Amino acid sequence: MTAIAISGPGGPEVLKPETRPVPQPGLDEVLIRVAAAGVNRPDVLQRMGYYPPPPGASDLPGLEVAGTVVAVGPGGDPELLGQAVCALVAGGGYAEYCVAPAGSCLPVPAGFSMEEAAALPETVFTVWHNLFERGWVGDGETVLVHGGTSGIGTTAIGLCRLFGIRIIVTCGSADKCAAAIALGADHAIDYSAEDYVEAVKTFTGGAGVNVVLDMVGGDYVPRNLACLADDGRHVSIAFQRGMQAEINIADLMRRRLTMTGSTLRARDAGFKALLADEIHKMLWPRLAAGAWKPAMDQSFALADAAEAHARMQAGAHVGKIVLRI
CATH class of the missing domain: 3.90.180.10 (Medium-chain alcohol dehydrogenases, catalytic domain)
Known part of the structure; x- marks a missing residue:
């Protein structure tokens, strides 16, 4: 062959x-x-x-x-x-x-x-396991997914629409944000033009999101945690910006946050x-x-x-x- x-x-x-x-x-x-x-x-x-x-x-x-x-x-x-x-x-x-x-x-x-x-298979298995099983996302909740026009991001948009979940994505340009919205994202943030943490807070009325699906890692992790509502879940599936992150453990405890991740x-x-x-x-x-x-x-x-x-x-x-x- x-x-x-x-x-x-x-x-x-x-x-x-x-x-x-x-x-x-x-x-x-x-x-x-x-x-x-x-x-x-x-x-x-x-x-x-x-x-x-x-x-x-x-x-x-x-x-x-x-x-x-x-x-x-x-x-x-x-x-x-x-x-x-x-x-x-x-x-x-x-x-x-x-x-x-x-x-x-x-x-x-x-x-x-x-x-x-x-x-x-690759993206559906990954999104299903990490967003629905490890992140326990449920009907009516809101998630943040980075890389909104990637295979993972577009799959997450599709599955969230199927199961009644609001989804916010980040993208690297206005054109990609428009593409994500066309695919069904509830909100798309151009991370090259605005602070996605503040944009998430504005879109959610200060409530934050229930789950973050993160493939960026590094310095994004503490910023992702800042986007989470109380009892929120942070799920790591990659670390394009590095394997190390500094987090505030007291904040993790006070807001009852969960951090998890997996490889498939x-x-x-x-x-x-x-x-x-x-x-x-x-x-x-x-x-x-x-x-x-x-x-x-x-x-x-x-x-x-x-x-x-x-x-x-x-x-x-x-x-x-x-x-x-």
Whole structure:
């Protein structure tokens, strides 16, 4: 098969086509003939040498795919053969074939193209687990999400609209703020032009938000805490501005704030299967009914993976970038 490998840490140009053996599914795994693969920020970090795959995972980038099941491993359900699925994987998505845990596969929702389906697993699993499970967000609450036009941000906007949650996002320009509002955000803040902490307080009438979903880290963390209402929850999923932050513990105690966070890639197959089951039950019927589709930015041929990475790093995209295989 043809795959896109990382020839060494560096810029997009280190992504090189290679010919590799088709991988074989192991226990409780399936082999997917890939039709499309999502491009995500962790792929960029892996390419740069900052985010190695977990033990046992493919060294190829790619954390989400959509395609057709063409083989099942020992213990697999033969009824999966021939089914169109999208899947969360720990690596290997930038290829014509990819092995996935059977428990991390979900059927392609009715009315979705393969490219749209490939744009679902990584961001939907991440947003669902961190915003709804770890952040305990509920109907009528308000959240703040940074990077409002990223894959995570646009997915958060979509899911919040589905479940009656108000969402405020931050973006790096007026144009991106307009794009976020068009996608359904209740308010968008241009962080290059105004203080997002003051903007949040103004928009909420001084009440603050119930949850912050943060992928920035560093000096954003104390500012995020200032945006929270009493009993608010701060959920960290990345640290683009650094792994260290200084916070006021007394304020944390006085306002009964909760700080948590997670990474998804290294979690075991059992956890991801449980998460997939919950998402399938809670979200998939709404997708099949046409209630939401992911915001799609651009698609690129597999051979043009370097161009896809360059677009993501340039930060001009709105929504998901995918590779066509």
